[in-house]
Amino acid sequence: xxxxxxxxxxxxxxxxxxxxxxxxxxxxxxxxxxxxVGPNGAGKTSLLKCLYGEYQDFTGNIFLKGKSLKSISTxxxxxxxxxxxQHSNSVFNLTVVDVVRMGLIPHKGLFETDTNSDLEHIxxxxxxxxxxxxxxxxxxxxxxxxxxxxxxxxxxxxAADILIMDEPTNHLDxxxxxxxxxxxKTLNIxxxxxxxxxxxxxxxxxxxxxxxxxxxxxxxxxxxxxTPSTLKQVxxxxxxxxxxxFTSKPRITFAAHNIQQVSDS
Numbered sequence: 001x002x003x004x005x006x007x008x009x010x011x012x013x014x015x016x017x018x019x020x021x022x023x024x025x026x027x028x029x030x031x032x033x034x035x036x037v038g039p040n041g042a043g044k045t046s047l048l049k050c051l052y053g054e055y056q057d058f059t060g061n062i063f064l065k066g067k068s069l070k071s072i073s074t075x076x077x078x079x080x081x082x083x084x085x086q087h088s089n090s091v092f093n094l095t096v097v098d099v100v101r102m103g104l105i106p107h108k109g110l111f112e113t114d115t116n117s118d119l120e121h122i123x124x125x126x127x128x129x130x131x132x133x134x135x136x137x138x139x140x141x142x143x144x145x146x147x148x149x150x151x152x153x154x155x156x157x158x159a160a161d162i163l164i165m166d167e168p169t170n171h172l173d174x175x176x177x178x179x180x181x182x183x184x185k186t187l188n189i190x191x192x193x194x195x196x197x198x199x200x201x202x203x204x205x206x207x208x209x210x211x212x213x214x215x216x217x218x219x220x221x222x223x224x225x226x227t228p229s230t231l232k233q234v235x236x237x238x239x240x241x242x243x244x245x246f247t248s249k250p251r252i253t254f255a256a257h258n259i260q261q262v263s264d265s
Contacts, residue, residue, distance in 0.1 A: 006026075034207045045167075050062065053069055084151045131149055169195060182204075193205075201222065237254045
């Protein structure tokens, strides 16, 4: 497909002989915002980790801008693809500006120091995510939404044209969920994310890839993926799909009447 920037062909990945993702074909087109959705254990995060090179022991093929991912160095992958993962806590007590500065690493030699232009770029990224006034604060003391914004600033500094985000709205309240997704959209780059909230996915994404049991169930526009019959098949819950009156995007309401009560005994 023309303008395909990331592609998987017959991609499978196993752990201890157990299939986690199975025979997946996937493509990401330049400029798209695509969400991988599905229940817990569907293989969403595992698929992402294969696509950005954290897992190398997959079978099948992954291509980044037409080149086999396994043939590209880690540094060169990082020049083209940035990642905001679920677990954002820093191992060390780094400041916000130090975390954001990490975005420069793929573009620097071993002993190369930051230039005035680099520092200006860092400040511009911090300003864009509204964290310039907290640049010297410890990253670990930020709220969850602020940490996600700092990691997006790092991605801005990294200057990759594909951004992968694994559950970027996890543990955030409604306001910050929308803030993070709106901010990501303003970057005008190719976005691939996993997300649990189907209504958020429908609101912000051009296409949804619905997974279950390690396989792709549906891959299309939100209106075509989020149908009562498909969602019943995947989530085993009845649902009603109507239209968000503010945006005309599909909006899902799940029925809880058929959820079995778990006994305490």
